[in-house]
Amino acid sequence: MAEQPDVERALSLETTETDGVVVVAVVGEVDMATSPPVRAEVSRRLDARPAALVLDLRRVVFFGTTGISMLVEAEHHARRLGVPLGIAANQACVLRPLAATEVDTLLTVRPDPAAAIEAVLPESQ
Known part of the structure; x- marks a missing residue:
């Protein structure tokens, strides 16, 4: 029988909230x-309708097509709920697939969470 990958070692999530921004x-x-688990956390947080949600991908080391699909779903979910969604990413393993698929044109992508928050909530700065 094939071993199941150790998801807990391959991924962790850290969620913070400040002034209504998750x-x-x-x-x-x-x-x-x-x-x-990422999809579930993002969906749960969006359903709470925060002032904005930023998905910080700066410490992602592998980002496959599933990640792209996840971001598109998150954007659609956020839009339906009226929650601004920003993406923080500054490394090639995330930025290249987003650019190659042109998904970066659908999302607000900035190099860090502060810039993403400012882009989706300009009045917050």
Whole structure:
């Protein structure tokens, strides 16, 4: 029998909230095995309708097509709820797939959470 990947070692989430803005930091790999907890946390946080949500991907080391799909779903969910969504990413393993698929044109992507918050909530700065 094949071993199940150790999702807990491959991925961790750190969620903070300041002044109604939620930042979900993803650490590790985003793939088919690890994306369900990320999707669940993002969905749960969006459903609470924060002032904004930023998905911090700066410590992601692998970002596959599942990650791209996850971001598109998050954007659609956020838009339906009227919650501004920003993405913080500054490394090639995330930025290249987003650019290659042109998903970066659908999202507000900035190099760090502060810039993402400012982009989606300009009045906050």
